[in-house]
Amino acid sequence: MxxxxxxxxxxxxxxxxxxxxxxxxxxxxxxxxxxxxxxxxxxxxxxxxxxxxxxxxxxxxxxxxxxxxxxxxxxxxxxxxxxxxxxxxxxxxxxxxxxxxxxxxxxxxxxxxYPDRHGSIFAGLNQVDLPALQDRRQADRQMAEHIKEPGVRQFLLKSLAQEHGQWQWRFNLALLQRDYSKITxxxxxxxxxxxxxxxxxxxxxxxxxxxxxxxxxxxxxxxxxxxxxxxxxxxxxxxxxxxxxxxxxxxxxxxxx
Missing domain, CATH: 3.40.50.1820 (Alpha/Beta hydrolase fold, catalytic domain)
Structure with missing residues (x-):
């Protein structure tokens, strides 16, 4: 790579x-x-x-x-x-x-x-319905159920991209969540x-x-x-x-x- x-x-x-x-x-x-x-x-x-x-x-x-x-x-x-x-x-x-x-x-x-610090962030990211997503504003509203800080949501939204007509996170969400204990x-x-x-x-x-x-x-x-x-x-x-x-x-x- x-x-x-x-x-x-x-x-x-x-x-x-x-x-x-x-x-x-x-x-x-x-x-x-x-x-x-x-x-x-x-x-x-x-x-x-x-x-x-x-x-x-x-x-x-x-x-x-x-x-x-x-x-x-x-x-x-x-x-x-x-x-x-x-x-x-x-x-x-x-x-x-x-x-x-x-x-x-x-x-x-x-x-x-470190202890777990990102539980609410993972919950917010998983709350976003990528296949049905219309725009970033909709993703922001969905994340807000778990992530209260607007600045944190805006930071995460920088990695939300539309590839071939499909919204997706640029970071490898599934792996980062699965291996979170290795990150901390x-x-x-x-x-x-x-x-x-x-x-x-x-x-x-x-x-x-x-x-x-x-x-x-x-x-x-x-x-x-x-x-x-x-x-x-x-x-x-x-x-x-x-x-x-x-x-x-x-x-x-x-x-x-």
Missing amino acids: TLNHQISGQGQPLVLLHGLFGSLENLGGVRRELEGQYQIIAVDLPDHGRSGHTTTFSYLDYSQQVLQLLDSLAVKKAAVLGHSMGGKVAMCLAQHHPERVSQLIVADIAPVA DWPFSELCYPGPTLFIKGGQSDYLQAAYKDTIAAQFPRSQGRIIADAGHWLHAEKPAAFCKIVRDFIRVDETH
Whole structure:
């Protein structure tokens, strides 16, 4: 499988990996902000966006697909930035192939197993009657029975597309629901990435908690953390200027050491 991707800018390669139910478009603001300094490689992860679907969810397989993409682009080493699920893909890639990752940036996720957080989202997605669907507004109303936040519904609707006259989700809904426990899990706690790592937390988000500090330090001993106040889990979209400044400063400072 060749992952769908977009390349823009020039300079040191910086790979962008989106989160669950997303696509490379979710980090479009980051790409536009940073492509003046870096060669941005924005990726649709497997089972998402315009990339192909798989039969089993696996962070190891996902990270291997990203590695194969870098091989095909003749990129020997890159900074890697991942948000949420994409952050776990980025951490997996760094731990298994540290020689390929110059700097690791993890946005609002930790290398731990999480409880179920997406039950209402799966219920809302399954509520949409795709064969009878007329338009996105109808899908929005159907999802609203289970997903109360309009912003979350609008995010999901970005992956609703009409292909050959039939509405469908671009992400592999059946697989993501079946293998959800593998998405929330983290089976690599015994591994270590020795390179420079930055964890960025949304101040109002509970994904990155102080209780995870020792766990993070054990797996990423050269890690540091930054908090963006008044931002939630979607910190890169809520505070794009602050987020990109933190990323830019981290990569620049590390390059001078």
